[in-house]
Amino acid sequence: MKTINAIRMGGTELLPLVEGGKGVSVSTGICSGHWAASGGAGTISVVNADSYDSDGRVVPQIYTGRTRRDRHEEMVNFAIAGGISQAQQAHELADGQGRVHANILWEMGAAERVITGVLEGARGLIQGLTCGAGMPYRLSDIAARYGIHYYPIVSSARAFSALWKRAYSKTAELLGAVVYEDPWLAGGHNGLSNSESPDKPEAPFARVLELRRLMRTFGLNDTPIIMAGGVWWLEEWEDWIDNPDLGPIAFQFGTRPLLTRESPIPSAWKQRLLHLQEGDIYLNKFSPTGFYSSAVSNDFLRELRGRSERQVAFSADPVGDHVAPYYIGGRRLVYLTQPDLVRAQAWEHEGYVEALRTPDSTLVFDTKAQTAQITADQAACMGCLSECRFSSWSQKAPSYSNGHKADPRSFCIQKTLQSISHAADDDIEATEQNLMFSGHNAYRFGTDPFYSNGFIPTVKQLMERILTGR
Numbered sequence: 001m002k003t004i005n006a007i008r009m010g011g012t013e014l015l016p017l018v019e020g021g022k023g024v025s026v027s028t029g030i031c032s033g034h035w036a037a038s039g040g041a042g043t044i045s046v047v048n049a050d051s052y053d054s055d056g057r058v059v060p061q062i063y064t065g066r067t068r069r070d071r072h073e074e075m076v077n078f079a080i081a082g083g084i085s086q087a088q089q090a091h092e093l094a095d096g097q098g099r100v101h102a103n104i105l106w107e108m109g110a111a112e113r114v115i116t117g118v119l120e121g122a123r124g125l126i127q128g129l130t131c132g133a134g135m136p137y138r139l140s141d142i143a144a145r146y147g148i149h150y151y152p153i154v155s156s157a158r159a160f161s162a163l164w165k166r167a168y169s170k171t172a173e174l175l176g177a178v179v180y181e182d183p184w185l186a187g188g189h190n191g192l193s194n195s196e197s198p199d200k201p202e203a204p205f206a207r208v209l210e211l212r213r214l215m216r217t218f219g220l221n222d223t224p225i226i227m228a229g230g231v232w233w234l235e236e237w238e239d240w241i242d243n244p245d246l247g248p249i250a251f252q253f254g255t256r257p258l259l260t261r262e263s264p265i266p267s268a269w270k271q272r273l274l275h276l277q278e279g280d281i282y283l284n285k286f287s288p289t290g291f292y293s294s295a296v297s298n299d300f301l302r303e304l305r306g307r308s309e310r311q312v313a314f315s316a317d318p319v320g321d322h323v324a325p326y327y328i329g330g331r332r333l334v335y336l337t338q339p340d341l342v343r344a345q346a347w348e349h350e351g352y353v354e355a356l357r358t359p360d361s362t363l364v365f366d367t368k369a370q371t372a373q374i375t376a377d378q379a380a381c382m383g384c385l386s387e388c389r390f391s392s393w394s395q396k397a398p399s400y401s402n403g404h405k406a407d408p409r410s411f412c413i414q415k416t417l418q419s420i421s422h423a424a425d426d427d428i429e430a431t432e433q434n435l436m437f438s439g440h441n442a443y444r445f446g447t448d449p450f451y452s453n454g455f456i457p458t459v460k461q462l463m464e465r466i467l468t469g470r
Helices: 029-037 068-094 111-121 139-146 157-166 168-174 204-217 267-274 299-309 338-349 368-379 413-421 428-432 442-446 449-454 459-467
Strands: 007-009 012-014 017-019 041-045 099-105 128-132 149-154 178-181 188-190 225-228 249-253 281-284 292-296 311-313 324-328 332-336 354-357 362-366
Touching: 007 249, 017 029, 017 459, 029 041, 029 068, 029 099, 029 459, 041 068, 068 099, 068 111, 099 111, 111 128, 111 139, 128 139, 128 178, 139 149, 139 168, 149 157, 149 168, 157 168, 157 204, 178 204, 204 225, 267 428, 267 442, 267 449, 281 299, 299 311, 299 362, 311 338, 324 338, 324 354, 332 338, 338 362, 354 368, 362 368, 413 428
Parallel strands: 017 041, 017 249, 041 099, 099 128, 128 149, 149 178, 178 225, 225 249
Antiparallel strands: 007 012, 188 292, 281 292, 311 362, 324 332, 354 362
16 A cells, blocks of 8 residues: 655645535534544534534524524524634644634525634634535635635536636635545535436546646646545555646545544434445435435435325326316315326325425325425525525525425425434434435445444544555
8 A cells, every 4th residue: 555645735734634524513623623633634514513602512503583584694693603613623623733624515505604704703713615515606715815725626627617717717826625526426415417317427537537637727737636425445546646647636534534433423323324234325316405415315315205206297277188187185176197196096095195286397295294394394494505495495685585386305404414413322213314414435334344343433543544545
């Protein structure tokens, strides 16, 4: 195994090991601070991060506003306070070593306001700004305002080309690295384009090589590329290390830091990771962001899959084959095809008696209890995304609506991520009834001898292990 040497990134020498940001209450200052203290780049998430009271207890994010706009403002305040708290923790634990980066979802509600508020309140504590899930053109402007480096997350050379030409070329000196996040291997939200198939993964080497060749045309020969998604043992990536064609490369680990002693996730979640099997990670498009995302296949995702499978097209008027009358809720008359009417009646017989309209002129069928929960979740929306399929929220005035009917085939992402990250240590049910983001290699926790007999390392032990190549 080749020696893993430090590279120059973000204006300093660092181990080429980056902690991936993992969203709501998971990438905390404690974990990222220890990662930075070990010589790498630790990453806090400022997506609705936890803040603490004077006794060090997590402040519950309880919303009291009567309107979505009121609750949206509460969400922004929670996010800023939480981001500042996590930056303070990380800075103290890093003790001047490595780097502390902040990660934000560009499609998060009020993303610019939140990251600006965090950087204002935590001046000098954050050295890098990482951002993906969208096209963050203004990322470089925000970084320049605070004199820090920025790290855009892209899934193709084409995406970076657009960002560079429109914005980043003006602040090239602060571009710390480009994160290539593999759309088929990474956890969380993935950047699959409309021309790419979720069922036809492409090998990352050729895509990263294409990115490097493009970057060289922009004069970015020495700007590192951070490989994110699918990285486990570095010996499996030995041909990437010190490869003159690829140039300087760093590796991002998002899933592996979940299973450390400093990781804040509940014990039941950690135990679930230790017992995953290959194929247990499901690339789906249920997210209210509209992006594909990778998560552990559990009862929560099976319910969403079942809901979408219990789906038929309808017409407001008798047209073509849509001539079979059907009453939604016993009142509104629509028309189905005769075969779909038979299917709908069969689902009703099984207890899926509520027909919910979607923005695509289809009906999905679910139980009364699930329908009541969907309605309650939609009504409680706090605008955690810039636009939300599930609730039809948009942060754009004056309507604060995306112009589409709320989509019952999706879910409230804020609710489920808060629920699983703050569940009790022994709450096994929480790992079945909530979204559990994960990279596709998470099943390797159960096969890697490093985790034999349920061993859970510290962040320092994990990084030492990674540096061995195994």
